[in-house]
Amino acid sequence: MSNIHKIEASKFKTNTISIRFATKLTRENITSRALLPSILYSGCKKYPTKRLLTLELEKLYDASIGFSMTRLGALSVISIDIIYISDRYLPKSIEDRIIDLLEDVILNPLVDENGFMNERLQEEKRLLEETIKSIDDDKTDYALKKLKEHMYKDENFGILGTGYIEDFSTITTSSLYDEYVNMINCDFVDVIVSGDVNTNRLERLFSNSVTTVRPNYEFQDNKDVIEYTVYNERQNIKQSKLNIGYRCGITQKDDEYFAMVVLNSLLGSAPNNILFQTVREENSLCYYIRSSYLPFKGTIHIYLGIKNENYKKALELISAQILRLVNGDFSEKLLINAKKYLINNYKELFDRQMSIVSKAYYDVYLQRNISFDDMIKRIQDISRIDIMEAAKAIVADTEFYLIGAEDE
């Protein structure tokens, strides 16, 4: 069965349709599920090549289609999104052709008696392999990837969302086809629509799944800190990258969730946050420094780029800032501004059609029936004491330090 969620929006020039297939993410299914969006994009019976599909999209006034696999907590979500010009701006409606196209690419892929076409599978493996390898070119991304690899090594979250090159040899045209059939028939399917779209056909098209219960997105394997562990690596780069992972055990279903969201804003994401002010502005140690809160894992990552000689000082300053949160040693203005920043961002989210679609999807999973005004109130109600309480839960877990050998 599929679930249609429709959000009216007339302020955009476009309509957006998103078809999302969700199931548990496992080490066994991850690489196949990373390849599935690509193999669907590579060809269907009606548009057997990417070029023919792209030409059709261009004829449809540059409609854009996205095939992707992302994570929602413990789930793997395959999304096929299409954005196209609303009928208001066109001489003739293209809605039927758009829905035909979705049907073609999702339900009628190019296959033979052995499953997907071997030549296409080899091509998509090559492209995925090159994508995985090139991630390491950006050292900020690389260092964060290594932090996660070490910190979550025995946890579901530690599984790489990109898939693994070493799995390629076991993935065949028929095994990938089985995974596809599984996705169509057994994943939990949602169809989210924004704009003026007739959903009758969409509702029927994607209702093949036998799964009627949403899979559980919550991680069952969140851990506590055992001991602080430091990992180092040297590379011939100019800037050293310091990444620290903390556990707080506060997740999106806990009462302290909003306190943690505000805490993270105050610590390292709002403008002139505490880390930015002290580590960058007062001590000139870095250009970028940020913290991010991962509500499904109940963890926080802090990352920055520094000169190797400032390593100790940076570590001390970061610990001192967390201690300031525990002691409530920050101005009232900073706390108010951190909340205002969150509220402003939350309001701005409604100006992007894809954000509205994604929010609607998360809301059904998280069973958030909380209204816009309630959400804002929950944020505004967070007090200094709430922050201090939440900060007590933060414990340093893992550090990954990428040392720039050309910086000594």
Place this chain on the structure above:
Amino acid sequence: MNKKYYENVDETLYSQKLDNGLELFILPKKDFSKTFVSLSTRYGSIHTKMKVNNQLEEYPAGIAHFLEHMLFQSDEGDVTDKFAEFGANPNAYTTYNITTYLFSTTSEVKTGIELLLDFVQVPAFSKDQVEKEKAIVVEEIKMYNDIPEVILFNEALRKLYRNHPIRDDIAGTIESVNKINIDNLMKAYKAYYNPGNLILFVCGNIDPGEIYSLVVANQERKSIESVDVVPIITKEGSYLSERHNINIDNSFPKALLGYRFDSNYTDLARSKISMIIYLEVLLGRSSKNYEILLNEKLINYSFGVIPYIDSEFFLVLIGGDSNNPNELLNRLSDIMRSEISLDEYKYLKQKYYGSLLQVFNSPEAIASEFVGYHTSGIDFFEIIDIIDSLSFEEVMGNRDYFLNHESIGITINGK
């Protein structure tokens, strides 16, 4: 204020050049929660040599970018604090020829606009703050210089240009940044932040009349001495066909092919749009060539074509990650000289109408596209008309550029 309704995109643009020269553009978006505001000056990294009131002045590379950092500072600290009071986060970026300051907000739009105009138009940074900022900018330079893609791109520019300041990295080098001080910053500021050089773009849920009055009153409070600035961009001779490899540990192999052309256009707008379309037909995602290169395993989705077409430079860079960078360079230089057929051109107008319309979904995108084209003297709203008026033959005429010029090729062979 001038008011113009554009039927094909269903938008109204208000515009006015104020008495002091500042250009104001307002595009109301009634159903949006946010308002996006940008203030740009026609000043970028290439403006390091100029005549100011007839006197020759020269500046260290990276000064425009450094000045962008410094304008956020004042004796009361970072101006970001004042925006934070209503939840907004101001930002800025410097390109080869423009510096832009921006913010978006869902409340206190007017306060934000005044703050933006004031911090950009009233420099308040100190000597100590300049020295302190150097260490931060050096970390920024080091961060970029660790990214192989950036190294490749900058090297290509240095091979194409021997004298032109576009060969210098936007942020400069560690050495050039150390030559920056409060005196040369203030001189550069006076030359390039004159109101006549500024463009303010406001897009969102606002009343155009109110914004107009606010900006006029704000500008009337300021008296800024006007200066006569003539940028000097060193002319280039011809360049030689060249292939060059850079060794970078652990990098995925890459290739970039580059061409430089003379920027003496008879009509910049037509030249720019027709070249963009030509490159799209030749190597875009729906082109035969793109499909062939993918099938030959020479490219992946990182492949891109970057045209830089403006009054002060005209260059095209093509490339991306490749398992066989040398072969990709050979194939690309053949493709750039090849012919294309009319049937690949047919649906382009439809495509561009659709993609142009999608820009109007986002206040940020509207502002950056509009201002980017405006500084080149092109009206963004007229692009669709230019596309309509282009003939197949005119677009295909761009092939001559590639037939008549050598290419440079840079590779990273990785390890």
